Amino acid sequence: MGLIAERSLIELRFHGRGGQGAVTAAHITVDSAVRDGFWGTAFPFFGAERRGAPVAAFARLSRGRVMTRSMVRNPDVVVVLDPSIMSYVNVFDGLKDRGIVVINSPTRPNISREVKLYTVNATRIALDLGLVLAGWPLVNIAMVGALSRVLGIRLDSVLESIRNMLSGRMAELNVTAAERAYHEVSEIGGG
Amino acid sequence: MEVGNPLLPLSRPKIGVQGATGSWRFRKPEIDQGKCIGCGICWLYCPDSVIDVEDVGGRFKVRVDYVYCKGCGVCASVCPTKAIRMVSEV
Amino acid sequence: MVKLTLTGNHCVAYAVKLSRVKVVSAYPITPQTTIVEKLSEMVDSGDADIKMIRVESEHSALSAVYGAATAGVRAFTATSSHGLLYMHEMVWWTAQARVPLVMAVVTRTIGPPWNIWTDHHDIMGQRDTGWLIVMAETNQEVLDETIKLFRITEDPRVFLPGMVGLDAFILSHTVEPVEVPEQEVVDSFLPERRQPYTIRFGDPLIMGNIPSDLLLNAKMRWDVHEALGRSTQVIDEVDREWGKLTGRYYGGLVECYRCEDADFLFIGAGAWVGDMRLAIDKLRDMGYRFGVLKVRYIRPFPGARILEIARGKKGVVVLDRSISAGSAGPIFLDLAAYFQGKNVTIPIKNVVAGLAGFDVNYEDFVKIGERFVNEVSEVGWVENHLEFYPLR
Numbered sequence: 115m116g117l118i119a120e121r122s123l124i125e126l127r128f129h130g131r132g133g134q135g136a137v138t139a140a141h142i143t144v145d146s147a148v149r150d151g152f153w154g155t156a157f158p159f160f161g162a163e164r165r166g167a168p169v170a171a172f173a174r175l176s177r178g179r180v181m182t183r184s185m186v187r188n189p190d191v192v193v194v195l196d197p198s199i200m201s202y203v204n205v206f207d208g209l210k211d212r213g214i215v216v217i218n219s220p221t222r223p224n225i226s227r228e229v230k231l232y233t234v235n236a237t238r239i240a241l242d243l244g245l246v247l248a249g250w251p252l253v254n255i256a257m258v259g260a261l262s263r264v265l266g267i268r269l270d271s272v273l274e275s276i277r278n279m280l281s282g283r284m285a286e287l288n289v290t291a292a293e294r295a296y297h298e299v300s301e302i303g304g305g
Numbered sequence: 306m307e308v309g310n311p312l313l314p315l316s317r318p319k320i321g322v323q324g325a326t327g328s329w330r331f332r333k334p335e336i337d338q339g340k341c342i343g344c345g346i347c348w349l350y351c352p353d354s355v356i357d358v359e360d361v362g363g364r365f366k367v368r369v370d371y372v373y374c375k376g377c378g379v380c381a382s383v384c385p386t387k388a389i390r391m392v393s394e395v
Numbered sequence: 396m397v398k399l400t401l402t403g404n405h406c407v408a409y410a411v412k413l414s415r416v417k418v419v420s421a422y423p424i425t426p427q428t429t430i431v432e433k434l435s436e437m438v439d440s441g442d443a444d445i446k447m448i449r450v451e452s453e454h455s456a457l458s459a460v461y462g463a464a465t466a467g468v469r470a471f472t473a474t475s476s477h478g479l480l481y482m483h484e485m486v487w488w489t490a491q492a493r494v495p496l497v498m499a500v501v502t503r504t505i506g507p508p509w510n511i512w513t514d515h516h517d518i519m520g521q522r523d524t525g526w527l528i529v530m531a532e533t534n535q536e537v538l539d540e541t542i543k544l545f546r547i548t549e550d551p552r553v554f555l556p557g558m559v560g561l562d563a564f565i566l567s568h569t570v571e572p573v574e575v576p577e578q579e580v581v582d583s584f585l586p587e588r589r590q591p592y593t594i595r596f597g598d599p600l601i602m603g604n605i606p607s608d609l610l611l612n613a614k615m616r617w618d619v620h621e622a623l624g625r626s627t628q629v630i631d632e633v634d635r636e637w638g639k640l641t642g643r644y645y646g647g648l649v650e651c652y653r654c655e656d657a658d659f660l661f662i663g664a665g666a667w668v669g670d671m672r673l674a675i676d677k678l679r680d681m682g683y684r685f686g687v688l689k690v691r692y693i694r695p696f697p698g699a700r701i702l703e704i705a706r707g708k709k710g711v712v713v714l715d716r717s718i719s720a721g722s723a724g725p726i727f728l729d730l731a732a733y734f735q736g737k738n739v740t741i742p743i744k745n746v747v748a749g750l751a752g753f754d755v756n757y758e759d760f761v762k763i764g765e766r767f768v769n770e771v772s773e774v775g776w777v778e779n780h781l782e783f784y785p786l787r
Contacts, residue, residue: 310551310552310554310591311493311554311591311615311618311622312611312614312615312618313493313591313592313602313615314491314492314602314603314604314606314612314615315592315600315601315602316600316601316604317599317600317601318599318601
């Protein structure tokens with residue numbers, strides 16, 4: 115772990131459902147990396163988004179300023195907030211060889227291609243903490259906690275960023291969720 | 306007023322820029338002071354601001370400045386008590 | 396100074412708040428809406444002292460802020476695409492009335508078909524109106540230019556409204572690190588509001604009455620043109636002064652990247668200039684000495700500055716993200732007209748690309764650059780002055 119210090123540019127894609135907070139996850143990832151002295155950009159898929167429909171968000175992290183404004187075509191890292199969308203969205207589309215995949219999953223997912231796979235049970239963490247909104251477990255920020263471990267972003271930076279972006283009880287619950295996910299994320303190895 | 310360097314599309318309101326426009330008139334508004342309730346709607350609607358509503362001893366009185374009144378008849382058509390009548394001048 | 400990660404739209408909102416704007420009116424349209432949403436939140440939390448006027452259309456939005464501005468306060472609106480087209484009449488009116496105010500235009504293509512992605516047709520369609528038009532490449536530039544525009548538009552040598560253009564989504568909804576200046580810095584930079592006239596109660600003044608002197612009317616129109624000419628100096632001065640306060644200089648009307656020793660230039664405006672920068676680094680590795688000339692101001696058009704930099708080059712590629720259908724790309728048209736007037740003969744190619752939000756990245760610019768060099772060296776000139784990318 116510590117990818118962010120090794121590469122000049124990391125491109126990420128977040129998969130989730132509309133309303134699940136994929137854009138916020140991308141934003142907090144960048145905000146945390148910036149607190150560590152890196153540069154980053156985060157952006158949504160440019161289109162109308164509907165609650166529940168599969169959506170994607172993107173981020174780029176770099177030591178220097180990110181110049182490009184184009185879409186992320188070949189991500190280094192894919193983050194999956196909701197594994198159930200994998201049956202009808204190809205989350206590996208364009209993923210670089212031996213790319214990194216971080217999935218919210220209670221079990222080892224069955225993946226037929228060679229990736230560096232990490233899982234964390236973010237849904238369990240959210241339910242344990244009562245992080246539920248309109249019946250949905252809020253997993254997005256826990257996933258940032260897991261991702262930050264994989265990338266080598268300091269946990270403190272992530273927690274600072276969460277407290278800066280959210281307030282009150284939601285901030286503290288999400289801080290706990292991110293901390294737990296940071297410690298619980300595990301590498302599964304090549305599929 | 307402070308006008309800077311640029312050429313500006315500004316002007317000041319003044320009376321009778323186009324001369325005594327009352328000469329354009331071929332019918333004129335006549336006020337029936339008995340019917341007039343002094344509501345001021347004619348004053349509000351007059352496009353040339355030639356109507357004044359004056360307070361005469363607690364009663365409102367409408368006056369028309371015939372030097373500039375063009376006789377358009379808007380006042381007569383908006384008067385709620387039909388106190389204004391357009392009378393031919395030709 | 397605080398460093399925040401902000402979207403381009405939120406940068407506009409911060410700039411408006413820091414400029415102590417008193418009246419904002421806007422009508423929602425994607426991708427502009429989050430600008431006024433953020434401003435509303437700032438008003439709600441007490442962070443900003445702004446009167447928000449709700450209206451039923453963009454035509455009314457600009458009318459409302461124009462009215463507020465004539466009464467003597469800083470006023471702001473924002474729109475995009477069809478919204479900008481709908482307010483087009485008032486865009487003309489406000490400039491000819493010589494009322495300083497600022498508008499953010501989140502550049503978005505025009506339908507049909509309905510499409511919310513970026514190109515520059517909306518903002519380029521305003522270039523005859525008399526407004527200053529500046530295009531941003533980064534979110535930092537969005538924030539800085541919005542603040543600077545208040546200073547520039549309220550300068551007595553200018554007294555015209557100004558718009559800052561930011562590309563839909565690739566700036567408006569993209570988060571990146573931005574340095575937000577302290578209120579005291581902006582306060583020291585922006586003087587008390589100045590404007591050519593103020594409408595006040597008890598001091599009747601008519602703006603825009605039918606002219607009795609058509610020559611005077613004609614001179615007023617020409618004076619708008621002259622004021623835009625004078626604004627070039629103001630833009631440079633303000634760029635230097637903001638640079639002194641913040642350390643961020645943008646070169647005024649244009650910004651150069653590796654132009655000095657370049658044989659060829661890319662010339663373009665907006666967020667995709669970042670990809671041009673990456674492309675020319677790659678082109679230089681391939682042996683093609685390119686530079687990038689970023690056109691920051693579309694109006695006033697910086698013909699003289701561009702020529703200064705382009706003189707002696709072996710060729711330039713003008714990249715337009717819109718087209719004046721039936722003619723060519725608007726930046727190319729202005730540039731070619733200026734060069735012609737100065738008797739300059741450099742091969743100029745106009746590549747129209749990225750229309751309707753079609754993604755163009757640095758690899759595309761590498762292809763465009765390589766092909767241009769080959770064409771110029773084989774033919775000795777430009778075979779077709781106008782090309783559509785990527786189709787050929």
